[in-house]
Amino acid sequence: MKKTVTVQNKLGIHARPAAELVKLASKFKSEIIIAKNDRKVNGKSIMGVITLVAECGSEIEITANGVDEQDAINAIIELFNNKFYEE
Amino acid sequence: MNEISVEKLFKENQDRLQLVILNNENGFNKVIKEPELHRPGLALSGFVDVFTYNRVQIVGNTELAYLETLSSEDRYSSLRKVLDFDIPCIIVTDNNVPPQVMIEIANEKKITIFRSVYSTTHVIQLLSAYLEKKFAPFTTVHGSMVDVYGYGVLITGRSGIGKSEIALDLVERGHRLVADDVVNVIRMTENILIATGSELLKHHMEIRGIGIIDIRRIFGIRGIRQQKRIEVEVHLEDWEEGKDYDRTGLEEKASSLLDVEVPLVKLPIFPGKNVTVIIETIALNQLLKTTLGYNTAQEMNERLIRRMQDEQTDIRDYISFDLE
Numbered sequence: 001m002k003k004t005v006t007v008q009n010k011l012g013i014h015a016r017p018a019a020e021l022v023k024l025a026s027k028f029k030s031e032i033i034i035a036k037n038d039r040k041v042n043g044k045s046i047m048g049v050i051t052l053v054a055e056c057g058s059e060i061e062i063t064a065n066g067v068d069e070q071d072a073i074n075a076i077i078e079l080f081n082n083k084f085y086e087e
Numbered sequence: 088m089n090e091i092s093v094e095k096l097f098k099e100n101q102d103r104l105q106l107v108i109l110n111n112e113n114g115f116n117k118v119i120k121e122p123e124l125h126r127p128g129l130a131l132s133g134f135v136d137v138f139t140y141n142r143v144q145i146v147g148n149t150e151l152a153y154l155e156t157l158s159s160e161d162r163y164s165s166l167r168k169v170l171d172f173d174i175p176c177i178i179v180t181d182n183n184v185p186p187q188v189m190i191e192i193a194n195e196k197k198i199t200i201f202r203s204v205y206s207t208t209h210v211i212q213l214l215s216a217y218l219e220k221k222f223a224p225f226t227t228v229h230g231s232m233v234d235v236y237g238y239g240v241l242i243t244g245r246s247g248i249g250k251s252e253i254a255l256d257l258v259e260r261g262h263r264l265v266a267d268d269v270v271n272v273i274r275m276t277e278n279i280l281i282a283t284g285s286e287l288l289k290h291h292m293e294i295r296g297i298g299i300i301d302i303r304r305i306f307g308i309r310g311i312r313q314q315k316r317i318e319v320e321v322h323l324e325d326w327e328e329g330k331d332y333d334r335t336g337l338e339e340k341a342s343s344l345l346d347v348e349v350p351l352v353k354l355p356i357f358p359g360k361n362v363t364v365i366i367e368t369i370a371l372n373q374l375l376k377t378t379l380g381y382n383t384a385q386e387m388n389e390r391l392i393r394r395m396q397d398e399q400t401d402i403r404d405y406i407s408f409d410l411e
Contacts, residue, residue, distance in 0.1 A: 011392055011395070012392070014388050014391050014392045014395070015335045015337055015384060015387065015388035015391065016337060016388075018334075018335070019333075019334040019335045020336075022334055023334065024333050026329075027329060046335065048336045049362040050387075050391055053391065053395055054395070054396050055395035055396070056395070086125065
């Protein structure tokens with residue numbers, strides 16, 4: 001399943017939010033793909049997530065495939081909506 | 088160690104300081120309880136209110152020149168007043184000859200007087216370094232201490248996690264073992280921790296399945312060293328599925344040893360993981376940080392944040408620099 005979300009924290013997905021994101025994604029069994037402008041990376045890879053250069057305001061598409069895909073997407077969207085607990 | 092005997096001080100410094108005994112060994116059982124030294128110039132001139140008599144007293148050219156200026160009665164009463172205190176021992180520097188009356192009173196008070204050929208400054212330097220080490224705060228740590236590319240790595244973790252095996256692997260790759268299992272640690276000056284091995288264990292280690300082995304015999308002198316500053320602690324942990332591990336290295340952790348902060352890396356391990364190479368990399372990465380001030384995680388992050396604030400660059404711009 002797929003969902004789109006907006007990066008809301010001021011600094012964008014820099015290293016700390018990226019680490020939060022991959023740590024959260026790694027808790028789920030599903031395969032998780034994070035995409036920005038058709039660039040797709042593995043949501044459990046920090047180096048991948050960093051290369052998206054996802055600044056504030058950018059649209060991110062999250063795809064999850066697996067047994068816990070619904071929970072994974074919900075949890076990740078919550079993290080985005082909470083601005084990665086940065087502000 | 089809270090005190091050392093005058094005898095020990097003499098035996099361990101006889102050669103270093105070129106010490107000779109000017110009177111006798113009657114004061115050998117006296118103990119030194121402080122690492123500081125004292126020059127009794129002011130005390131000899133009569134001011135003994137805050138005389139730190141319980142320190143090793145260093146008598147140099149100044150003190151002896153002052154005594155020379157006194158009449159024999161005054162010299163006697165000056166020395167009597169000072170030597171009546173419970174002084175552990177006296178070192179006369181610069182190969183000087185102290186007045187006979189000083190030796191007589193010292194004999195009576197069972198204070199041993201030594202003479203060194205070296206200057207006062209030199210004696211103070213050597214003796215301070217020695218005493219500082221003897222009186223330094225001390226503890227022991229269960230772990231392995233290895234010099235990896237000149238960087239002091241203390242490996243800790245639960246018993247049986249494989250500290251010795253990793254240390255052995257590091258030695259095999261050309262690094263140097265300081266101690267295994269029992270690491271003695273002393274604090275030098277404010278914040279320097281020095282690790283040494285136990286005198287009994289030397290560079291032996293126990294490898295499960297083999298038993299006790301002698302690293303020095305097996306790998307030779309290049310595989311060992313006597314002491315090394317602790318510069319980073321690598322704490323080995325069993326890998327746990329679902330546990331949060333550091334992914335960026337942005338956050339710097341530290342452990343506390345004898346009230347000194349030591350950079351700490353928590354390393355989750357599992358069978359088949361090449362911990363040796365990771366520890367080499369930890370040492371090299373720490374070297375980058377401390378020697379060149381290059382913090383990889385931080386600089387990478389700053390670059391990323393700049394990039395997000397700039398105009399978005401296309402991957403094609405990056406490739407345009409490299410037409411290979």
